[in-house]
Amino acid sequence: MDCRHIQFCVQDGTFSGHENCPRKIDLHQLQNLFQAAAFWAQERRLQDWKIALANSKPVVTVWDGERLIGFARATSDGIYRATIWDVVIHPDYQGAGLGRKLVETVLMHPHVNRVERVYLMTSHQQKFYERIGFEVNSTTTMVLFNQPVSQDGLPIAAEVTP
Numbered sequence: 001m002d003c004r005h006i007q008f009c010v011q012d013g014t015f016s017g018h019e020n021c022p023r024k025i026d027l028h029q030l031q032n033l034f035q036a037a038a039f040w041a042q043e044r045r046l047q048d049w050k051i052a053l054a055n056s057k058p059v060v061t062v063w064d065g066e067r068l069i070g071f072a073r074a075t076s077d078g079i080y081r082a083t084i085w086d087v088v089i090h091p092d093y094q095g096a097g098l099g100r101k102l103v104e105t106v107l108m109h110p111h112v113n114r115v116e117r118v119y120l121m122t123s124h125q126q127k128f129y130e131r132i133g134f135e136v137n138s139t140t141t142m143v144l145f146n147q148p149v150s151q152d153g154l155p156i157a158a159e160v161t162p
């Protein structure tokens with residue numbers, strides 16, 4: 001697959017692999033991308049995506065023209081710890097090196113590239129991340145399944161971990 005026309009965009013504008021990066025994330029396209037490729041994020045609502053995007057840095061998107069075909073985001077304290085979340089390349093574009101470039105774009109971002117440790121969680125893609133330099137780290141992982149509530153106090157369905 002010829003991917004020379006594929007654009008990588010960094011939402012906060014502090015770093016971009018391409019100078020012209022006018023893409024604004026369309027939440028409907030984002031939802032469709034995750035419904036096509038991310039088993040852990042099938043039930044996500046648009047208003048919750050908005051919150052996740054606002055609290056993530058960097059947010060990296062991948063575009064074939066107007067079509068959103070890839071996404072990844074990180075949260076970071078800028079120096080000690082960062083975590084990469086929601087790495088996805090649309091099935092039509094997998095296997096062409098875009099996933100690697102996507103993760104590397106996150107890792108190069110100034111909010112991530114100085115931190116001591118970069119974490120991520122994955123159920124099935126260890127081999128992919130190992131190709132990029134990540135190591136299996138089974139000793140430090142714990143999780144609290146918080147009971148999320150909406151603004152009106154009603155429970156929101158919990159998600160599956162990727």
Ligand SMILES: CC(C)(COP(=O)(O)OP(=O)(O)OC[C@H]1O[C@@H](n2cnc3c(N)ncnc32)[C@H](O)[C@@H]1OP(=O)(O)O)[C@@H](O)C(=O)NCCC(=O)NCCS
Pocket residue numbers: 037038086087088089090093094095096097098099100101121122123124125127128129131162
């Ligand atoms: C995981 C994912 C992002 C990889 O994206 P991709 O564009 O297909 O990956 P790339 O083509 O950049 O692959 C990079 C390298 O990893 C290898 N690789 C990719 N997926 C792999 C897999 N499942 N098993 C083993 N190796 C894999 C590639 O062969 C390539 O190796 P190379 O460096 O020797 O050429 C993509 O398959 C995807 O979106 N999957 C569904 C969502 C998902 O599972 N995301 C991860 C959640 S933690």
